[in-house]
Amino acid sequence: MRKKLFVAAVAGVLAALAQADPNAALTRLADGFDFPVGKPNADGYRISRGFTPHGHLGEDWVGQGGSGTDFRDPVYVIGNGVVTLARDFRRSWGNVIVVRHAFMEGGQVKYADSLYGHLDRVLVREGQQVLRGQQIGTIGNAHGLYAPHLHFEVHKNLAIGVVHTMFAGDLSNYYVPSEFVNLHRTLQAGNRLTTVAMNNYVMPTFAGIPALPSMNPGQ
Numbered sequence: 001m002r003k004k005l006f007v008a009a010v011a012g013v014l015a016a017l018a019q020a021d022p023n024a025a026l027t028r029l030a031d032g033f034d035f036p037v038g039k040p041n042a043d044g045y046r047i048s049r050g051f052t053p054h055g056h057l058g059e060d061w062v063g064q065g066g067s068g069t070d071f072r073d074p075v076y077v078i079g080n081g082v083v084t085l086a087r088d089f090r091r092s093w094g095n096v097i098v099v100r101h102a103f104m105e106g107g108q109v110k111y112a113d114s115l116y117g118h119l120d121r122v123l124v125r126e127g128q129q130v131l132r133g134q135q136i137g138t139i140g141n142a143h144g145l146y147a148p149h150l151h152f153e154v155h156k157n158l159a160i161g162v163v164h165t166m167f168a169g170d171l172s173n174y175y176v177p178s179e180f181v182n183l184h185r186t187l188q189a190g191n192r193l194t195t196v197a198m199n200n201y202v203m204p205t206f207a208g209i210p211a212l213p214s215m216n217p218g219q
C-alpha cells in the first residue's frame, strides 16, 4: 500500500514538473489549416503583395473592398496550436502573434509557426492554446506605419520568430503561406494532444532604438 502511494506521489510530482516546464507546452495536433482572414477560405480578401524569396517573406492580405476597408477586421489562427509570441514590436512590426502548430504529414509529426503581423488588437497571450478558426486579433497598420493589412508568414524553421536575418530567406526556412494552407486543408489524426517546444526564439533587443533595421520585417 505504501509503495503504491509512493509511486502515485512520484507520478504526481513528475506530472507537475512536466506542466511547469517553461520550455514546453501542450497543443492539439492540427486537423487542417484555413486562411487567417475571411475564414475559412479568405472570402472577401486578396493578396496585395506575395511571397518573394530573400525579399518579402510572407503575404500581405487586404480586403477586396480596397485599402482601409479591412481595418480592424478579425484575424483568425489558421490551425490548432499554441501562442509562442504575442507582443508589440513597436515600429518594426507593430503587434505580432506567432502560433506554433504540430501536424501529421507522411506519418510523421511536423511543426510550423504561423505569424500575424501589424495587428491592431491582440486577443491572446503567450502560452495560450488556440483552436483552428479562433479569432486572435484584428487587422492593423503597425501603429500607423502602413496602410492596414495582415502580414502573414508560415515558418518551417521554428527558430525564426520575428528575426528574419538569422536564416536564409528561402523555402528551406519558409513556406509560401497560401500554398501551405492550400496543401494542408484537411489532416489526418488531428486534435490529439502533443507537446511542442517553447521559448526558443532569439529576440530582438530594443535597448537602442536604431537596433531594428537588421530585423527586416518586410512590411
Ligand SMILES: [Zn+2]
Residues within 6 Å of the ligand: 049, 056, 058, 059, 060, 150, 151, 152, 218, 219
Ligand atoms: Zn508584408
